[in-house]
Amino acid sequence: MPDGFEFPVDRTQVMLFARSLGDIRPEYSDPNDPATKAVGGIVVPPTFVQCSAHWQPDYPLDITRPRKGPPPAHRGDGPGGGGLGRGLHAEQHYEYHQPVHAGDTLWVTTRPGNRWEKQGRRGGKLIFSESITEYRNQDGVLCVTATSVGVQTERAVDQ
């Protein structure tokens, strides 16, 4: 995994992401709305940094992305948290340090966190792994810390 990658926060992406959550508040799309001006320009929904997946070079959950080489194997520890098939996203946590605005360029770094195992309710081992992703803006200011917990199961989850 590279040390990090750039994630430009584009106004159109913010609008598209907000729409996908059914969110029409003006702070996510209209720079001229008084509400947007009151928060210093377009801001982003609480889970918006997930969109960094589009810019993550080795993002595993986009197997049809055009690439020069083969798609990366899924390791269950990327910012997406879950995985193909038996992998699932168990938990997601965010800490918001500074607002992210459209026009910012975030620098994204991810490191592994804790790993632990648990016996599943229907038998089979559950393997949990954390990954911690930090989003820093163009001034080097830490804006968001995201902790994703993925779980790999030995069989399909039929909850």
Added chain:
Amino acid sequence: MTLKAGDTHEAVVVENIQRTHIVKYAGASGDFNPLHHDDTLANKLGGYPTVFAHGMLSMGLTGRMLTDWLGPTALKKFGVRFTKQVWPGDTLTAKAEVTEVKGGLATIKVVTVNQDGESVVEGEAIAAV
């Protein structure tokens, strides 16, 4: 916004969620895991009866309930566990309850339930108030 322990808020965040909702989230977020848009692969890869929504879509919808209530810049922390899958046709209601207010920060218990009252997302948020 003035909040006190015991205050509650809730909102229906999606009614009768469609595959189109899920696909729109996939396109916006970049998460193209086929479990969320390809019924055939959802069955073959994971043994699931159909596709199901991204956990992050449920979390995002839950976040919308919070920002509609508290504004888009109030959250300091927001974390959830994904407790049940969301299937096409589900209707989700996101609920919040303030458990403590101290030093200008409100701790808010969050749960989102489906039409059968089963929780799909459970967690906590901290908001500046």
